[in-house]
Amino acid sequence: MACSLIVGLGRSGVGAARLLHAQGHQVVVLERDNGPEQQSKAQQLSDQGIQTELGCPLEFSSFQPWLDQVEQVVISPGIPWDHPTLMQLRNHGVTVRGEMAVAWQALRDCPWIGITGTNGKTTVTHLLHHVLNQAGLHAPMAGNVGHSAAELGLQCMDPSQTKPDWIVMEMSSYQIESANEVRPTIGIWTTLTPDHLERHGSMAAYRDIKQGLLQRSKHAVLNADDTDLKSRQAHWPDAQWVSSAQTNHEPFNLELWVNPEGFVCNKKGALFPANALAMPGEHNRQNMLLVTAAALQAGLEPQAIERGLRSFPGVPHRLENLGSLHGMNVFNDSKATNYDAAAVALQAVPGPIILLAGGLSKQGDASGWLQLLQGKVCSIALFGSDRDVLSGLIRGSGYTGDLTSHSTMTDAVTAAIEQGKNRNAASLLLSPACASFDQYRDFEARGNHFREMIKQYSHSPSTRAN
Structure with a gap:
C-alpha cells in the first residue's frame, strides 16, 4: 500500500499526519530527534494507529526504506523548499508537498x-x-x-x-x-x-x-x-x-x-x-x-x-496593550520580527518610549527603524543572541539615548522598568525587530513571557506603592 511520509513532529507535521490518516492513507512520520517530548508525541500518534520513526535526520537515506511505496512526502513550513534532500527525492520522482497543500x-x-x-x-x-x-x-x-x-x-x-x-x-x-x-x-x-x-x-x-x-x-x-x-x-x-x-x-x-x-x-x-x-x-x-x-x-x-x-478586541502580540506601569502604557508587540514591523510600532505608540528589542536578527533595511529611534525613544534595553549586532547598528546611527545590553529578555525587562521609574516615558514597548528562535519557541512564547513579567511587576508591592 502506498504511504505518505510526514517530516517532523511539529504542529504542522502532526496535523498533516492525523488528517491523512483520517482520510485513509497509510502514514509514517519521520522525526530527527529522539528526546522525551518526541517520544511522548510518537506514543500519542501510535495510539491513533500512526507509525513514527524517531532519530531520522532529513537525509536521503532516511527515506530509502519507503521509496518503492511512497505516495508523497509532506513537509512543514520550517523546512526549506530547496533543501538538498527534497531535491534528491524529486529527482527520484517523489511528490513533495507542504502541509498547506494537504x-x-x-x-x-x-x-x-x-x-x-x-x-x-x-x-x-x-x-x-x-x-x-x-x-x-x-x-x-x-x-x-x-x-x-x-x-x-x-x-x-x-x-x-x-x-x-x-x-x-x-x-x-x-x-x-x-x-x-x-x-x-x-x-x-x-x-x-x-x-x-x-x-x-x-x-x-x-x-x-x-x-x-x-x-x-x-x-x-x-x-x-x-x-x-x-x-x-x-x-x-x-x-x-x-x-x-x-x-x-x-x-x-x-x-x-x-x-x-x-x-x-x-x-x-x-x-x-x-x-x-x-x-x-x-x-x-x-x-x-x-x-x-x-x-x-x-x-x-x-x-x-x-x-x-x-467589537474587535485586538490581537495578542500585535501592539497588545497590557495596561499601565509606573505611568507608562505597556505594549506587547512580540510579533514585530523585522525592522519594518518594529518601525510601524514606534510610529503607532506615544513617545517618549522605553524600547525592548533583540533576539535573532534578520537581513533587511534598518534605516527607517533607526531614524525613528532617534526621534521617539529615550532608552533601549537590548537582549538575545544578536544584541551586539543591534547595539552596533544603533550606536552607528548616532543614537544618543540610553542603551543597555542583556543576555535575556528577563534582565532587559527589569532594566527597562527601572529606567521607567526615572524617565518621563509615555510607553514601554516590546517590539523586538528580531526573530525569537534564539531563546523562545516562537514569538507567541516570547510575548506570553513578557505579559507574565508585566503582570508580576504590576502586582508587586513596590509597584503598587508607586
Whole structure:
C-alpha cells in the first residue's frame, strides 16, 4: 500500500499526519530527534494507529526504506523548499508537498480567503475572522495562526461540525511556496518589505512567491499605500485596491479609501466612520480597509462590517496593550520580527518610549527603524543572541539615548522598568525587530513571557506603592 511520509513532529507535521490518516492513507512520520517530548508525541500518534520513526535526520537515506511505496512526502513550513534532500527525492520522482497543500485537498470545497504579506497579515486574519463571524457566518481561521491548516481540515471532517461558509487562511511565504495548488476565492496582500531573505535568497524571489498566491486568487485585494505593491500596479489591472492616504488614490482604481472627513468610502459614497476600529496606527487603517474590501466581496453589508470592527478586541502580540506601569502604557508587540514591523510600532505608540528589542536578527533595511529611534525613544534595553549586532547598528546611527545590553529578555525587562521609574516615558514597548528562535519557541512564547513579567511587576508591592 502506498504511504505518505510526514517530516517532523511539529504542529504542522502532526496535523498533516492525523488528517491523512483520517482520510485513509497509510502514514509514517519521520522525526530527527529522539528526546522525551518526541517520544511522548510518537506514543500519542501510535495510539491513533500512526507509525513514527524517531532519530531520522532529513537525509536521503532516511527515506530509502519507503521509496518503492511512497505516495508523497509532506513537509512543514520550517523546512526549506530547496533543501538538498527534497531535491534528491524529486529527482527520484517523489511528490513533495507542504502541509498547506494537504489541507487544501481536504478543504477545497469551501471558499478560501488567503491572506499574505510581510506585515499586517495576522491582524487582517484575526480581524476578518471576527467580522465575518460577528455577521453570522461560520468562518474559521487557520494557517500561520490559530489552528494549523491541517488541524482545521481534520476538524471539518467531523460530520457534527458545521461546514464553513468561508475559510480565513493566513499564509506565510514558506506555506505558499510549498502549496502552489491553493487557489483562494479572495486573496489579500497587505505589505511587502524585505524579510526571510536568508531563506528565499532575494527580494525578487520573495515577491514572486507571494505574488503567485494573488495570481491564483479569483479576486485580489491589495494595499495601495505599500510602496512596493504600488509600484507594480500595472501587474494587477483587475485587483481591488485600498488606501488610507487621502491624496494617494488618484492614479488607482480604488475600491475603498478614507475621505478627508474621516469616513471609509467607496464609489457609492461613505460607508462608516474610519474610527470604527479602535486599534492605533495608520497601518491598522490599512488593515481595516483590506478587511472591509474582502468582507464586501464576501457579501456583507457595511453596517455589519462596522459592527464587527467596533467589537474587535485586538490581537495578542500585535501592539497588545497590557495596561499601565509606573505611568507608562505597556505594549506587547512580540510579533514585530523585522525592522519594518518594529518601525510601524514606534510610529503607532506615544513617545517618549522605553524600547525592548533583540533576539535573532534578520537581513533587511534598518534605516527607517533607526531614524525613528532617534526621534521617539529615550532608552533601549537590548537582549538575545544578536544584541551586539543591534547595539552596533544603533550606536552607528548616532543614537544618543540610553542603551543597555542583556543576555535575556528577563534582565532587559527589569532594566527597562527601572529606567521607567526615572524617565518621563509615555510607553514601554516590546517590539523586538528580531526573530525569537534564539531563546523562545516562537514569538507567541516570547510575548506570553513578557505579559507574565508585566503582570508580576504590576502586582508587586513596590509597584503598587508607586
